[in-house]
Amino acid sequence: MKEKNSNKLNIKLDEIKDPKFLLGLNYKQLAELSSLIRNDILENTAKYGGHLSSNLGVVELTIALHRSFDFLKDKLLFDVGHQCYTHKILTGRSLKGLRSENGISGFIKCSESPYDIFEAGHSSTSLSAAQGFAIARDLNKEKYDVVALIGDASIVSGLALEALNNIAPNNNKIIIVLNDNGMSISKPTGGINKLFTKISSGAGYNNFKVKYKNSLSKTKFGKRIFAFTSKIKNWLKSKLIKPNIFIDMGFSYIGPVDGHNIKAIEKALARAKNTTKSVVVHVCTTKGKGYKPAENDQTGYWHGVTPFEIETGIPKNMHEGYASWSHIYSDITIREMEANEKLFLISPATIKGAGLDEAFEKFKNRTLDVGISEEHAVTLASGLCLNSYHPIISIYSTFLQRSYDEIIHDLARINANVTFLIERSGLIGEDGETHQGIYDVAFLRTIPNTTIAMASTINEANKLYKLSLDNNGPFFIRIPRTITKLEENYKDEEILLNSWLHLKKDNSKVAVVGVGPLLRELETLINEEKINCNIFNALFLNKIDNLTLNKLLEMETIFIYDPYSTELGLVDFLRSELFKNGFKGRLFSRCVENEFVTKATKNAQLEKYQLLPSQMVAFIKQNII
Numbered sequence: 001m002k003e004k005n006s007n008k009l010n011i012k013l014d015e016i017k018d019p020k021f022l023l024g025l026n027y028k029q030l031a032e033l034s035s036l037i038r039n040d041i042l043e044n045t046a047k048y049g050g051h052l053s054s055n056l057g058v059v060e061l062t063i064a065l066h067r068s069f070d071f072l073k074d075k076l077l078f079d080v081g082h083q084c085y086t087h088k089i090l091t092g093r094s095l096k097g098l099r100s101e102n103g104i105s106g107f108i109k110c111s112e113s114p115y116d117i118f119e120a121g122h123s124s125t126s127l128s129a130a131q132g133f134a135i136a137r138d139l140n141k142e143k144y145d146v147v148a149l150i151g152d153a154s155i156v157s158g159l160a161l162e163a164l165n166n167i168a169p170n171n172n173k174i175i176i177v178l179n180d181n182g183m184s185i186s187k188p189t190g191g192i193n194k195l196f197t198k199i200s201s202g203a204g205y206n207n208f209k210v211k212y213k214n215s216l217s218k219t220k221f222g223k224r225i226f227a228f229t230s231k232i233k234n235w236l237k238s239k240l241i242k243p244n245i246f247i248d249m250g251f252s253y254i255g256p257v258d259g260h261n262i263k264a265i266e267k268a269l270a271r272a273k274n275t276t277k278s279v280v281v282h283v284c285t286t287k288g289k290g291y292k293p294a295e296n297d298q299t300g301y302w303h304g305v306t307p308f309e310i311e312t313g314i315p316k317n318m319h320e321g322y323a324s325w326s327h328i329y330s331d332i333t334i335r336e337m338e339a340n341e342k343l344f345l346i347s348p349a350t351i352k353g354a355g356l357d358e359a360f361e362k363f364k365n366r367t368l369d370v371g372i373s374e375e376h377a378v379t380l381a382s383g384l385c386l387n388s389y390h391p392i393i394s395i396y397s398t399f400l401q402r403s404y405d406e407i408i409h410d411l412a413r414i415n416a417n418v419t420f421l422i423e424r425s426g427l428i429g430e431d432g433e434t435h436q437g438i439y440d441v442a443f444l445r446t447i448p449n450t451t452i453a454m455a456s457t458i459n460e461a462n463k464l465y466k467l468s469l470d471n472n473g474p475f476f477i478r479i480p481r482t483i484t485k486l487e488e489n490y491k492d493e494e495i496l497l498n499s500w501l502h503l504k505k506d507n508s509k510v511a512v513v514g515v516g517p518l519l520r521e522l523e524t525l526i527n528e529e530k531i532n533c534n535i536f537n538a539l540f541l542n543k544i545d546n547l548t549l550n551k552l553l554e555m556e557t558i559f560i561y562d563p564y565s566t567e568l569g570l571v572d573f574l575r576s577e578l579f580k581n582g583f584k585g586r587l588f589s590r591c592v593e594n595e596f597v598t599k600a601t602k603n604a605q606l607e608k609y610q611l612l613p614s615q616m617v618a619f620i621k622q623n624i625i
């Protein structure tokens with residue numbers, strides 16, 4: 001590529017329209033641009049929150065990709081999409097307002113730009129989708145490159161391995177860029193290996209290989225010669241090149257390449273373009289590059305962040321006297337594991353997000369991070385169950401979906417005793433459609449032998465946890481992504497399996513049924529407004545005791561309040577139970593719409609669906625006769 005002589009970089013990131021300007025920059029200017037982009041990512045992530053380390057690590061790699069390809073014609077697929085901030089800047093999108101209601105998404109979003117061609121928020125989807133793009137391209141007899149950028153944690157997921165297994169033997173070429181920021185892939189060594197890699201990915205070699213095969217394939221004798229010489233070549237290659245998993249699977253392999261050296265990456269990508277079959281370009285990067293706390297992070301703290309002070313790294317929104325529900329349950333987990341040596345804790349790569357660092361440090365022999373392998377986590381738990389252990393699976397609601405088959409087939413079917421801590425249940429906020437935790441009750445409540453519960457107080461959390469450990473089959477405890485006061489003044493009540501709590505007893509024929517911590521806020525407002533009604537705490541979201549059911553059947557008006565799920569969760573369950581048993585009164589409900597909820601603050605999302613406690617109080621007052 002030709003470079004201009006001027007070394008002065010005169011670019012404002014907010015004025016970038018498309019990546020074409022990159023071709024006019026020299027490597028010194030590109031280094032300056034990389035620094036500008038890193039600062040922009042750091043400043044905006046510190047202000048709005050988002051994925052920090054992953055984006056800081058791929059700045060040069062993204063620049064090199066956009067200089068090497070025309071992604072209005074070629075196709076670029078990001079795995080997960082949590083490393084796309086540089087891509088967004090280069091394609092004309094400012095990070096100002098990142099992840100806010102009217103700003104850009106923190107993930108790839110097709111509606112934002114023609115450069116965004118595939119959406120994801122869960123890992124390991126890029127390779128499967130890329131194969132679909134490549135097959136369609138070849139069937140249509142079109143000419144363009146399909147590039148999939150996948151990170152180390154994603155490549156070992158089952159879906160990615162399934163895709164690799166299918167891509168390698170097929171002729172629909174894909175360029176797989178592996179962003180390796182610490183995974184254990186053996187590095188090829190030796191001068192002969194480097195020479196072979198260079199030759200096998202060179203344009204001259206590959207053109208010759210195609211012509212050689214075509215010329216010999218015209219006769220039976222020629223086909224035999226080609227087969228014989230191919231065996232000799234492959235034998236020599238096996239002796240001279242140190243193999244790795246990609247070569248063994250049938251891919252061409254280029255690397256490892258310094259992921260912060262744009263020139264080196266471009267050379268590797270140029271060679272990748274010349275290969276005749278699917279190729280893996282192995283790029284090594286430093287996660288969090290440019291911000292020392294993120295570079296030195298060994299726990300994943302800086303992977304995804306809330307707004308923070310850049311100078312100190314301290315979060316901006318600290319709440320003294322409060323704790324997150326994740327840490328409440330983490331403390332309970334530690335206490336229960338100390339008391340019971342048969343408890344075994346499993347996490348699919350979400351230790352930090354669930355606040356389980358201390359538990360994993362304290363119980364190294366009874367904890368396991370299986371990586372991004374939700375299905376494996378569940379069936380692994382089944383094996384532990386059948387050998388006298390009680391597994392605890394900590395998993396985000398949005399990722400629990402991926403293990404649906406295993407929950408039915410490997411746990412519920414045999415009524416295995418497993419505790420699920422479903423993190424980030426309910427509305428999540430700025431991560432948008434791909435991460436909302438509002439669907440789990442709907443799909444879990446249809447499965448036999450399951451119990452789904454949600455606490456509204458710390459005391460309830462402790463008691464539900466105890467119940468989950470008492471041989472009650474697959475037991476799912478939903479945990480919201482909010483904070484709560486450490487000191488509570490709620491009445492300490494006995495909790496029985498599948499029994500609801502009657503929080504406010506009243507002689508009226510009006511009942512409010514709610515769930516979770518927001519129910520307690522609603523209860524406070526109802527008492528302040530002196531509204532005559534009964535209040536029931538639906539601790540169990542797919543079960544109801546006969547005593548509570550009979551009380552509800554006596555009511556003339558019932559309001560169901562579920563700000564944590566769609567209508568197909570608690571609302572549909574209770575409505576079905578009531579009408580099946582002859583309920584004749586009026587029934588009102590407020591819950592999350594059964595749709596993909598777009599990014600906004602959690603409060604804004606609650607307000608949109610009329611789910612703020614103040615809105616629910618107004619709704620109740622409006623409809624009480």
